[in-house]
Amino acid sequence: MLNRRAHVRLGSMTTAPQPATLRERKKQRTRRVLAETAVTLFTERGFDETPLDALLDEVEVSRRTFFRNFRSKEDVALTALKQLWSAYLDVLDETPKSGRLVDVLRDAMLATVERMDGDWYRRFAPTLRLVARSAALEGHSLRHCAEMQTRIADRLGTADSLELRLLIEFAVAAWRCALDEWLPDCDPGELPACVRRAFASMDAGLHLEA
Incomplete structure (x- = not known):
């Protein structure tokens, strides 16, 4: 009851x-x-x-x-995070795979955050803060993320491709940087812009010279 x-x-x-x-x-x-x-x-x-x-x-x-x-x-503490990645996999399944894969990964994340509702946003930011304060939650979150990366690779090609694995690692890093920028204010309307900036910066960063 x-x-x-x-x-x-x-x-x-x-x-x-x-x-x-x-x-x-x-x-x-x-x-x-x-x-x-x-x-x-x-x-x-x-x-x-x-x-x-x-x-x-x-x-x-x-x-x-x-x-x-x-x-x-x-598991229950990370429900919002797991809902995000589950929705992301659904979006990838629905998305035509053409053009640069980094753009496919970025656009799928943009589509995912756009479809999440206000209730999810209210739970997501506190969930991220909980992860930052708990080693147990951080470890669980990292393991889940690794599982999702393998499932993403399976949807895009082969998990044995070093190039694809590295690309997904870079995309996940860009997503985390976007969250770092977004977390202080946690305005739902700002998260897509943070994602776009993070992916653009990642692309530019790969061409930096010493």
Whole structure:
């Protein structure tokens, strides 16, 4: 059962397309409340200092229910980040692969951030700050990013291509630099501009001379 605070938070979220069955709708609602409450609770108390049971008590769900939805405390804390990369892979699948691959990677990220809603943006910035303050979360985030890079390579060619692997590494670095520029103000409207500047600077940087 979800407590009153969780219901209030849920009511403020942007409505998303609903799954077909009542069971699926309940599961989605539980996942969303757990993810939002986790970011709020871990921000207030610290990720490493807050046991999983504190989150379960806040949302009033059992461990069994939690582990049907998330693999770990790190997993629920990074929901916004994982939603971003999942959406990015979807965009890549929909995008025609023509022209320079660096432009394909950049444009896919621009399309991804444009399709994220206000609820996601409200959770994303605090999630990035949580990662910066927790070695456990940072390690989990880096492992997930490495997995995503392999999946990106599989969509663009072959993961065994050194040139492609390096290009994806550069693109991910450009994305991180864009986030560094964006984080102080966290204006959703500014993130696309930060992405464009970071990719343009990366391209120029590769031609720097000593």
